[in-house]
Amino acid sequence: MTDDHEIRRSVEELRLTFKSGKTRSGDWRKAQLQAILRLVHENEDTLFRLLELELGKHPVESYRDEVGVIKKSADHALACIDQWMSPKKGRLPLVFFPASGKVLSEPLGVVLIIGSWNFPITLTLDPLIGAISAGNAVVLKPSELSPNCASFLANVLPSYLDPKAVKVIEGGREVANRLLEYKWDKIFFTGSPKVGRIVMAAAAKNLTPVTLELGGKCPVIFDSLPNSDLKVAVKRVASGKWGACAGQACIGIDYVIVEHKFASTLIEQLKKTIKRFYGDDVKNLKNHSKIINKNHFDRLRSFLEDPAVANCIVYGGSFDDTSLIIEPTILLDPPLDAEIMNEEIFGPLLPIITVDNIEESVEFVNSKPKPLALYAFTKNENFKKRILAETSSGSVTFNDAMIQFVCDDLPFGGVGQSGFGRYHGKYSFDTFSHEKAVLERSFYFELEPRHPPWSRFKLEFLRAAYNYNYVGMLLLFLGLKRVSKS
Structure with missing residues (x-):
């Protein structure tokens, strides 16, 4: 030390x-x-x-x-x-x-x-x-x-x-x-x-x-998509959630919001993608990072020890204490007052929250602290405009996840509880x-109206100057405009 x-x-x-x-x-x-x-x-x-x-x-x-x-x-x-x-x-x-x-x-x-x-x-x-x-x-x-x-x-x-x-x-x-x-x-x-x-x-x-x-709870708003786009979107979600340090990333996906009617389709596609990307055996997962230490491992496991949360697991949920591996896990509609929905997860657990209409996702996101990143998969241009206008986050990425981090010409930083500065x-x-601002002047051409003694003429001259009325200034300066002296 x-x-x-x-x-x-x-x-x-x-x-x-x-x-x-x-x-x-x-x-x-x-x-x-x-x-x-x-x-x-x-x-x-x-x-x-x-x-x-x-x-x-x-x-x-x-x-x-x-x-x-x-x-x-x-x-x-x-x-x-x-x-x-x-x-x-x-x-x-x-x-x-x-x-x-x-x-x-x-x-x-x-x-x-x-x-x-x-x-x-x-x-x-x-x-x-x-x-x-x-x-x-x-x-x-x-x-x-x-x-x-x-x-x-x-x-x-x-x-x-x-x-x-x-x-x-x-x-x-x-x-x-x-x-x-x-x-x-x-x-x-x-x-x-x-x-x-x-x-x-x-x-x-x-x-x-x-x-x-x-950091913060970075959401994904997942609108209904045609099948060809869906497969691409799900690959990007799976990489954004589990493919970057097993979800231990400040801009990693924390939860997904999707319409009820589309949830089963999304979950099935996620399951297929998880198996292809990472496998389905917790002891032999590939391309999947471990949890940093036992304390963080136990914290994540404690999220699932709540029976009301455990009942929501629709995929995964297995742990390997020896290797500190937690397999990719999907939960459907865990209780909103549960710890997993009120703390940044920072691990491979993915809650999926369903709504009747995807437009409701805006209100849901706004009910929580401002996230470091917000992701939205949608082809609806009006909905994109609404997300930009009505939500606040460090960044917004449409139809992908996490790639904003490697873009040097875009600022990276948070807002509110997700931080500040960029x-x-x-x-x-x-x-x-x-x-540092540097201003340098010549000794030529002194502007007398800036100095006392004050007069009505000088007031009118300065008023014209601050209004960028250069013609009026010139007329005043040349004495071609009558001004009553105070």
């Missing part, structure tokens, strides 16, 4: 590094991004092995959701960083002529990034790419619940990245609490709303800006930057 002295020494060294101006250099930023690319390329097989050991992820899943994401994100930042760093011209009112305005993006300083265990590489290195692109010095705190990946980052990262500007600090809750006692220029946290509140309370003591990437691509750069 990291002690207080080591934390203090690390933070002090980072502050000295940032103060030196080293991290502001475009060349330094590019060198660090290229180093991240080398890290994931040269250690790809090691990462596959660690992610399989930690979470039971298949190498294909690990590449899709972890290694490939980091390569894509770093490549995108390298391609765009010169443009991101360039000053942006700002338009100024004509009344200030001659003058110029621009916006400079400057690094915030020394930032703290607290990662999560379910995607232990992506959810630490992806925000790190944004922080480095913006020119910051960084402390990276990986999750102690994925200790093998945390140790890998702590041991390997310093041999690739500038160790005086990027530091990895391992440890559990005590270390995280000690880190939160320091004054940071930014805190970026990925995790649960419960811990997010602790992070925000600690940050408030120093007025530290925070980005909170939390990142990915340019949004990551902006999250770790301060946009």
